[in-house]
Amino acid sequence: MQTAFERLTRRAEFRRLTRARRRWATPGLVLQALGRPGDDGAPRVGLTASRRVGNAVRRNRARRRLRALAERVIPLHAMCGHDYVLIARTATVDRPFTALVEDLETAMKRLNVWRDQ
RNA sequence: CCAGACGGCCGGAUGGUCGCCUUUCGGCGCGGGCGACCGCAUCGGGGGGAGGAAAGUCCGGGCUCCACGGAAGCACGGUGCCGGAUAACGUCCGGCGGGGGCGACCCUAGGGAAAGUGCAACAGAAAACAUACCGCCUGUCCGCGCUUCGGCAGUGACGGGUAAGGGUGAAAUGGUGCGGUAAGAGCGCACCGCGCGACCGGCAACGGAAGCGGCAGUGUAAACCCCACCGGGAGCAAGACCGUAUAGGGGCGGCGCGUCGGGGCUUCGGCCCCGGCAGGCGGGCUUUCGAGCCGCCGCCCGGGUAGGUCGCGCGAGGCGUCCGGCGACGGGCGUCCCAGAUGAAUGGCCAUCGAACGCCUUCGGGCGGGAACAGAACCCGGCUUACAGGCCGUCUGGCAUU
RNA sequence: UGGGGAUUGGUGUAACGGUAACACGCUUGACUCUGAAUCAAGUAUUAUAGGUUCAAAUCCUAUAUCCCCAG
Numbered sequence: 168m169q170t171a172f173e174r175l176t177r178r179a180e181f182r183r184l185t186r187a188r189r190r191w192a193t194p195g196l197v198l199q200a201l202g203r204p205g206d207d208g209a210p211r212v213g214l215t216a217s218r219r220v221g222n223a224v225r226r227n228r229a230r231r232r233l234r235a236l237a238e239r240v241i242p243l244h245a246m247c248g249h250d251y252v253l254i255a256r257t258a259t260v261d262r263p264f265t266a267l268v269e270d271l272e273t274a275m276k277r278l279n280v281w282r283d284q
Numbered sequence: 285c286c287a288g289a290c291g292g293c294c295g296g297a298u299g300g301u302c303g304c305c306u307u308u309c310g311g312c313g314c315g316g317g318c319g320a321c322c323g324c325a326u327c328g329g330g331g332g333g334a335g336g337a338a339a340g341u342c343c344g345g346g347c348u349c350c351a352c353g354g355a356a357g358c359a360c361g362g363u364g365c366c367g368g369a370u371a372a373c374g375u376c377c378g379g380c381g382g383g384g385g386c387g388a389c390c391c392u393a394g395g396g397a398a399a400g401u402g403c404a405a406c407a408g409a410a411a412a413c414a415u416a417c418c419g420c421c422u423g424u425c426c427g428c429g430c431u432u433c434g435g436c437a438g439u440g441a442c443g444g445g446u447a448a449g450g451g452u453g454a455a456a457u458g459g460u461g462c463g464g465u466a467a468g469a470g471c472g473c474a475c476c477g478c479g480c481g482a483c484c485g486g487c488a489a490c491g492g493a494a495g496c497g498g499c500a501g502u503g504u505a506a507a508c509c510c511c512a513c514c515g516g517g518a519g520c521a522a523g524a525c526c527g528u529a530u531a532g533g534g535g536c537g538g539c540g541c542g543u544c545g546g547g548g549c550u551u552c553g554g555c556c557c558c559g560g561c562a563g564g565c566g567g568g569c570u571u572u573c574g575a576g577c578c579g580c581c582g583c584c585c586g587g588g589u590a591g592g593u594c595g596c597g598c599g600a601g602g603c604g605u606c607c608g609g610c611g612a613c614g615g616g617c618g619u620c621c622c623a624g625a626u627g628a629a630u631g632g633c634c635a636u637c638g639a640a641c642g643c644c645u646u647c648g649g650g651c652g653g654g655a656a657c658a659g660a661a662c663c664c665g666g667c668u669u670a671c672a673g674g675c676c677g678u679c680u681g682g683c684a685u686u
Numbered sequence: 687u688g689g690g691g692a693u694u695g696g697u698g699u700a701a702c703g704g705u706a707a708c709a710c711g712c713u714u715g716a717c718u719c720u721g722a723a724u725c726a727a728g729u730a731u732u733a734u735a736g737g738u739u740c741a742a743a744u745c746c747u748a749u750a751u752c753c754c755c756a757g
Contacts, residue, residue, distance in 0.1 A: 234303095
């Protein structure tokens with residue numbers, strides 16, 4: 168398997184992507200992406216599930232589905248040297264997994280961070 | 285069989301595949317160390333990986349830091365029948381009193397109202413300390429009416445007795461009956477209620493009770509309050525350790541007022557200007573000419589923001605069994621090690637099976653449907669709240685049968 | 687984690703334990719040729735559930751939602 172991705176863990180890193188205002192929303196999720204100048208390392212991914220998604224069980228489940236989604240798509244198609252944040256929405260829990268995959272691919276293409284194999 | 289009461293337990297299952305966190309064992313590699321070994325990276329194998337409420341944060345404790353004098357008291361807050369259990373509790377167990385239910389059983393903040401203060405709307409005559417609106421009985425006086433002239437009944441004014449009756453209210457100074465009386469009244473008597481209560485049972489709460497008292501002060505303390513008991517304060521973001529820099533504190537040591545030529549001024553000490561040479565990271569200010577302050581360089585020390593590590597899971601521990609106890613619980617023995625994350629692991633996807641529930645039904649079943657409440661964050665004991673559905677046991681009432 | 691507070695018509699606020707008040711709004715009617723203004727009437731599970739009390743928006747307990755403060 169290719170070099171996977173690292174996780175975003177610092178609040179400042181999340182805020183950097185939020186301030187960039189470069190995002191694309193789909194029914195299943197919202198994607199934020201931003202390049203890291205002068206760094207061509209592995210992509211880094213952060214996951215967010217706010218209280219609007221539901222109670223703790225729904226939030227955990229939404230985050231875990233997004234994590235599984237990232238494990239499947241990011242290593243293959245994400246451009247290196249970029250940070251990504253996947254934000255859960257209310258529909259994330261109930262949406263079919265294949266539709267979530269399409270959502271993420273669409274969002275990545277729209278933000279011009281798509282990389283063909 | 286129907287209806288119900290109480291207690292306990294479970295709370296989706298199986299498989300495939302791809303992953304995550306932690307722990308342990310082994311292999312290879314790199315780095316450090318004389319070495320035992322330690323650290324890092326990677327690969328492979330094994331073990332473990334959400335709950336009965338993990339939730340709300342309403343109590344109690346452990347643990348840590350702060351304060352302190354072994355404490356005690358005041359304030360404030362809490363608890364509140366009695367006894368026990370416990371590390372402790374507002375929890376639990378057993379018992380008592382009161383209330384509810386045919387019953388099993390359930391509910392119960394349930395100390396003190398003759399220590400004091402407050403409050404009791406409206407209605408009612410009167411609402412807590414004594415009283416009298418209507419009424420009932422009665423005395424005196426005046427007038428009127430009737431009269432057989434003896435009085436009689438009614439009415440008015442003033443006075444006395446009374447607490448039966450009336451109506452109000454949540455609550456009205458015991459209730460019923462008989463006697464009694466001018467009318468009445470525990471005024472007297474009987475029964476019931478109430479108060480005190482020798483004595484008896486019980487560790488106690490409390491229960492029983494001879495006898496005494498004609499009955500005495502209604503309620504409210506989840507109003508203030510009194511009494512008894514409990515509580516020092518803060519919380520794992522506690523607290524400890526490491527510690528980045530072009531940030532910053534302290535100490536020690538080091539780094540400077542060069543010289544030559546020409547000109548000008550002079551209080552004759554020096555000062556200024558121009559040029560050359562040498563040196564350096566070496567600049568600025570003050571000076572009593574010793575130096576001082578800022579500064580720069582080196583070394584050392586302390587604090588410490590980003591961040592990291594520990595705290596962090598062997599414990600009032602789980603399971604089994606025996607003993608003591610009505611029980612909560614306690615004790616002995618055996619056995620097991622059983623989550624530890626930190627933008628936060630405990631999962632994603634697929635398949636099969638599947639309870640509830642809904643629809644249809646020829647009552648055999650068929651179709652749909654797909655699992656409630658909910659996710660550890662230092663730990664433990666409780667309480668409270670949420671929860672589809674299912675299982676087990678004990679007991680009560682009713683019906684039927686024997 | 688610790689502490690404090692709020693919840694009353696549609697909205698914003700009142701109410702010593704004793705008929706839930708006020709303003710604006712809304713609805714209906716009157717007045718007007720019509721509208722505005724005006725007048726009249728209506729508009730409440732006092733967040734929910736228990737308890738104390740003769741009586742609870744008020745006192746107590748639990749629950750739900752929301753807000754604020756400190757770290």
